[in-house]
Amino acid sequence: MKRKNIFLVSVIMIAGLMAIGVYQAGNFLLHPQQYAVVCDAAFSKIVQTNITDYIQNNELLKASSLSVLNDQIKKQFSCIASITSELYAPGVVQVCVQAVKPVLSVNQSFVLSHAGDCFSKELFTPVSVKQLPDLTVRAVGDNDISAGLRRASAVLSSSLFDTHAVVWESDHAAYLHDKQDPWFAIICSAESLPNDQMLSKCEQLKKDLSVKKRMSQDCWVADVRFDNQIVVYSEKRGVAYG
Numbered sequence: 001m002k003r004k005n006i007f008l009v010s011v012i013m014i015a016g017l018m019a020i021g022v023y024q025a026g027n028f029l030l031h032p033q034q035y036a037v038v039c040d041a042a043f044s045k046i047v048q049t050n051i052t053d054y055i056q057n058n059e060l061l062k063a064s065s066l067s068v069l070n071d072q073i074k075k076q077f078s079c080i081a082s083i084t085s086e087l088y089a090p091g092v093v094q095v096c097v098q099a100v101k102p103v104l105s106v107n108q109s110f111v112l113s114h115a116g117d118c119f120s121k122e123l124f125t126p127v128s129v130k131q132l133p134d135l136t137v138r139a140v141g142d143n144d145i146s147a148g149l150r151r152a153s154a155v156l157s158s159s160l161f162d163t164h165a166v167v168w169e170s171d172h173a174a175y176l177h178d179k180q181d182p183w184f185a186i187i188c189s190a191e192s193l194p195n196d197q198m199l200s201k202c203e204q205l206k207k208d209l210s211v212k213k214r215m216s217q218d219c220w221v222a223d224v225r226f227d228n229q230i231v232v233y234s235e236k237r238g239v240a241y242g
Contacts, residue, residue, distance in 0.1 A: 174189065
């Protein structure tokens with residue numbers, strides 16, 4: 001009888017130890033102790049370092065699930081577009097961080113994303129910023145981006161900047177200065193950004209006006225802010241084209 005009691009106690013102790021071991025092993029896997037961080041190369045070195053330090057040295061993150069981990073990192077760094085986290089090895093999670101993709105460089109001091117969000121250019125490498133189309137914005141502070149410009153950042157094509165220097169005076173008056181023929185410009189609004197068809201019409205108008213240009217030094221503007229017509233004018237006179 002005594003041996004039977006000893007055997008039962010031994011079984012219970014072994015089972016308890018195994019349960020503790022399983023719990024510790026599961027806790028080790030579910031709550032990693034180390035993070036291997038891979039940052040998007042578009043981020044500047046200082047941003048990559050800050051993100052890595054935040055992830056690796058924040059004790060609260062080590063007690064979080066992977067979904068909570070991802071949410072917390074994105075809240076801390078708004079320039080992050082997406083994060084993927086997965087178990088890389090026992091106790092080690094690999095965190096891959098993707099940067100927001102800038103689409104426009106504004107006044108050579110900050111950038112706009114496709115969603116119209118504004119970020120300091122210092123968050124990204126000089127190479128990634130240099131390759132962006134450059135937009136000049138008048139009469140606003142660097143961080144005071146109008147609603148129209150935010151919307152426009154999603155639709156302004158990079159090819160437009162190959163042929164035009166774009167100056168955003170306001171949401172009601174944006175100028176597209178022809179790079180090849182600086183005497184000709186298009187004026188539009190945030191609501192009347194020219195599509196390819198409209199640009200083709202303006203190109204034809206420019207060719208028609210080139211004859212008049214030889215006889216004067218006027219700069220000509222094609223105003224596309226009207227319904228069903230383009231208003232072309234110089235400093236001296238205006239002509240309406242249906």
